[in-house]
Amino acid sequence: MQDLAPILCHARVCRILDANLDRAREGLRVIEEWCRLGCEDAELTATCKELRQTLAGYHTPELRSARQTDHDPGTALTHPQERDRQTLQDVLTANFARVQEALRVIEEYAKLTHADLSAAAKTLRYRVYILEQALSPQSRQGRLRRLHHARLYLVTSPSDRLLERVEAALKGGLRLVQYRDKTNDDQTRLKIAQQLQALCQRYGALFLVNDRVDIAVGANADGVHLGQTDLPIALARQILGGDRLVGCSTTNPQELERALQEGADYVGVGPVFATPTKPGKAAVGFDYLQYARHHCSIPQFAIGGIDASTIGEVIAAGATHVAVVRAIMDAADPQQATQDLLQHLHEGNQP
Ligand SMILES: Cc1ncc(COP(=O)(O)OP(=O)(O)O)c(N)n1
Ligand SMILES: Cc1ncsc1CCOP(=O)(O)O
Numbered sequence: 001m002q003d004l005a006p007i008l009c010h011a012r013v014c015r016i017l018d019a020n021l022d023r024a025r026e027g028l029r030v031i032e033e034w035c036r037l038g039c040e041d042a043e044l045t046a047t048c049k050e051l052r053q054t055l056a057g058y059h060t061p062e063l064r065s066a067r068q069t070d071h072d073p074g075t076a077l078t079h080p081q082e083r084d085r086q087t088l089q090d091v092l093t094a095n096f097a098r099v100q101e102a103l104r105v106i107e108e109y110a111k112l113t114h115a116d117l118s119a120a121a122k123t124l125r126y127r128v129y130i131l132e133q134a135l136s137p138q139s140r141q142g143r144l145r146r147l148h149h150a151r152l153y154l155v156t157s158p159s160d161r162l163l164e165r166v167e168a169a170l171k172g173g174l175r176l177v178q179y180r181d182k183t184n185d186d187q188t189r190l191k192i193a194q195q196l197q198a199l200c201q202r203y204g205a206l207f208l209v210n211d212r213v214d215i216a217v218g219a220n221a222d223g224v225h226l227g228q229t230d231l232p233i234a235l236a237r238q239i240l241g242g243d244r245l246v247g248c249s250t251t252n253p254q255e256l257e258r259a260l261q262e263g264a265d266y267v268g269v270g271p272v273f274a275t276p277t278k279p280g281k282a283a284v285g286f287d288y289l290q291y292a293r294h295h296c297s298i299p300q301f302a303i304g305g306i307d308a309s310t311i312g313e314v315i316a317a318g319a320t321h322v323a324v325v326r327a328i329m330d331a332a333d334p335q336q337a338t339q340d341l342l343q344h345l346h347e348g349n350q351p
């Protein structure tokens with residue numbers, strides 16, 4: 001058992017720790033690039049960076065000097081799965097697995113020689129699980145993140161070319177769609193909702209259903225948008241499951257307060273301007289828009305009469321997120337209209 005002589009063991013454990021610190025940091029770097037340049041999410045990017053830097057702090061000269069790449073029989077071994085990355089999700093999944101495995105190895109071996117590193121690896125491993133959840137598009141956190149980033153919200157109106165128009169908007173960069181249909185029968189609604197869900201999924205866009213929790217469930221939607229006389233938010237959440245989104249329309253501070261207390265994930269704020277899409281509904285104007293801006297931290301979508309000619313003043317009044325019906329559904333070129341609205345929102349929300 002000469003191999004297990006304490007002095008040799010120490011050097012070999014250091015070598016294992018060195019290799020796995022590298023592995024974990026490399027995997028985190030791959031994930032960080034996606035957070036930064038793919039998702040443009042400053043918070044997740046900062047988390048990856050901090051995790052990497054924490055690991056770097058433990059990667060001491062003692063561990064680095066244990067490296068013996070020349071004698072590592074593993075460098076020549078590659079697994080076919082390492083080359084087989086079909087989707088972006090494959091890349092992320094593989095790298096999360098890599099980081100988590102490496103941290104587990106560190107946790108186990110460092111118990112023998114570097115107890116503080118072992119404890120840190122355990123904590124970091126849990127933080128990496130949380131990061132993975134946040135990045136998973138179907139998790140609650142993932143959906144909330146996508147909602148926050150989707151500054152433009154298309155609320156559909158009936159159209160013979162509904163799917164075509166929505167697809168054009170998705171091509172223009174839209175990432176949030178609500179199916180609003182007050183006229184069709186339920187079987188037709190369900191069929192359309194399922195088609196829209198599949199379409200949105202292809203473009204990585206969130207898909208919500210207006211008013212109807214049952215149709216949202218049947219179409220596997222990302223959530224539902226509720227008005228003041230629809231089902232309570234908590235019941236909708238219970239029916240849909242906790243990972244789905246629930247939005248709520250508000251027209252005044254009292255409705256906003258109740259929506260926040262009941263746990264809405266976002267609010268609609270409007271109609272900002274009177275609109276033929278919702279005849280007879282009085283405009284709330286900019287005062288309530290500004291009130292909402294200062295009294296709530298969940299996304300607020302200004303809605304009602306917003307198009308390329310009015311979006312500037314709505315943004316100037318403080319709106320960061322905007323919902324439209326006619327500006328896209330009735331546009332001669334829905335893709336271009338979407339691009340123009342997004343451009344306004346992008347320019348208006350520069351830090
Ligand atoms: C994003 C968004 N905001 C507000 C509404 C309006 O909802 P509601 O008051 O329930 O009216 P209807 O749309 O159901 O006529 C919305 N749909 N979306
Ligand atoms: C559904 C809804 N809720 C408040 S205003 C509105 C309609 C907005 O439609 P448009 O964008 O065509 O003015």
Ligand SMILES: [Mg+2]
Nearest residue numbers: 210211226227
């Ligand atoms: Mg409604």
